[in-house]
Amino acid sequence: MNSTGENSTGKSPDIWQEQFISSHIFLYVKKGILRFFDGDKTFTFKSGEYFIARKNRLARYIKERRTNEFDYVAFIYEEDFIKSFQDKYKIQEKDFYAADTFVRIKETKAIPYFIRSLEFYYNSLGNPNDAFRNVKYEELLIILLQNQPEFAGLFFDFGFPQKIDLEKFMNGNYRFNVSIERFAFLTGRSLSAFKRDFENTFKTSPGKWLVQKRLEEAHFLIEEKNQKASDIYLNLGFENLSHFSYAYKKRFGHSPSEVIDNKKKTSR
DNA sequence: CAGAGGTATTTCCAATGCGT
DNA sequence: ACGCATTGGAAATACCTCTG
Numbered sequence: 129m130n131s132t133g134e135n136s137t138g139k140s141p142d143i144w145q146e147q148f149i150s151s152h153i154f155l156y157v158k159k160g161i162l163r164f165f166d167g168d169k170t171f172t173f174k175s176g177e178y179f180i181a182r183k184n185r186l187a188r189y190i191k192e193r194r195t196n197e198f199d200y201v202a203f204i205y206e207e208d209f210i211k212s213f214q215d216k217y218k219i220q221e222k223d224f225y226a227a228d229t230f231v232r233i234k235e236t237k238a239i240p241y242f243i244r245s246l247e248f249y250y251n252s253l254g255n256p257n258d259a260f261r262n263v264k265y266e267e268l269l270i271i272l273l274q275n276q277p278e279f280a281g282l283f284f285d286f287g288f289p290q291k292i293d294l295e296k297f298m299n300g301n302y303r304f305n306v307s308i309e310r311f312a313f314l315t316g317r318s319l320s321a322f323k324r325d326f327e328n329t330f331k332t333s334p335g336k337w338l339v340q341k342r343l344e345e346a347h348f349l350i351e352e353k354n355q356k357a358s359d360i361y362l363n364l365g366f367e368n369l370s371h372f373s374y375a376y377k378k379r380f381g382h383s384p385s386e387v388i389d390n391k392k393k394t395s396r
Numbered sequence: 397c398a399g400a401g402g403t404a405t406t407t408c409c410a411a412t413g414c415g416t
Numbered sequence: 417a418c419g420c421a422t423t424g425g426a427a428a429t430a431c432c433t434c435t436g
Binding site for chain 2 (some may be wrong): 417418419420421422423424425426427428429430431432433434435436
Binding site for chain 3 (some may be wrong): 271290318319320321335339366367371375
């Protein structure tokens with residue numbers, strides 16, 4: 129989710145495909161349902177609800193099965209903006225402990241009001257300029273901090289991710305299709321340190337381990353749960369179906385579709 | 397299914413840290 | 417100041433992924 133910092137409404141696709149959240153994002157659901165997966169839990173937000181997606185986290189948007197109709201307002205808070213905001217208003221950093229990637233905001237009337245004011249201005253002013261956008265970004269941040277002062281600890285945390293337990297992190301996040309470099313960053317290591325530590329704990333290289341791990345799960349889903357390759361390959365972090373089939377065949381001796389064909393034959 | 401372009405892995409080296 | 421260990425980064429190579 130590394131867009132330019134526009135607050136956007138509608139369906140700009142970039143937010144929904146990127147799995148690494150590089151800046152804090154405020155999201156307000158105007159219509160429909162938004163569902164996310166953070167590697168462990170699923171988060172659901174309905175129309176009228178609002179929350180923050182935290183930076184330096186991995187998450188994936190889950191498409192709704194039936195209708196894909198939704199509308200939202202997003203405010204993407206770049207680090208530079210937050211720094212100058214903090215400078216300007218001299219706000220103290222507080223401790224913020226919640227660990228989740230998605231943080232629900234305590235209910236307040238101020239936010240729906242704020243959203244409505246946006247609609248009014250955007251509809252009557254047309255394309256708003258930078259000054260206007262800046263003011264609105266500040267306004268929302270002020271509302272959020274007034275509503276929950278502890279958010280200061282969330283927004284004004286400019287540090288890098290801490291060095292964390294590799295095994296735990298990788299087992300929770302291997303389904304995300306992000307580069308090794310990103311994994312290294314998220315576990316608080318340089319690329320070199322990451323690979324060294326990885327070799328020590330898993331006894332293989334990161335790339336090989338990831339493919340192996342994903343294929344094992346694919347194998348389970350296909351053989352045991354009768355799922356289709358085309359339904360699962362994206363969720364497991366594979367980028368394209370042809371490579372998935374190729375890798376699958378290389379590992380298990382037969383392609384995913386052959387498994388399904390065989391099942392059909394035997395069940396008949 | 398091949399070939400081009402891109403990414404991961406390996407290896408090596410320089411910089412830094414740390415105890416003696 | 418010295419040797420040794422650890423770290424991050426660059427370059428070369430191997431491997432993977434995408435496109436037609």
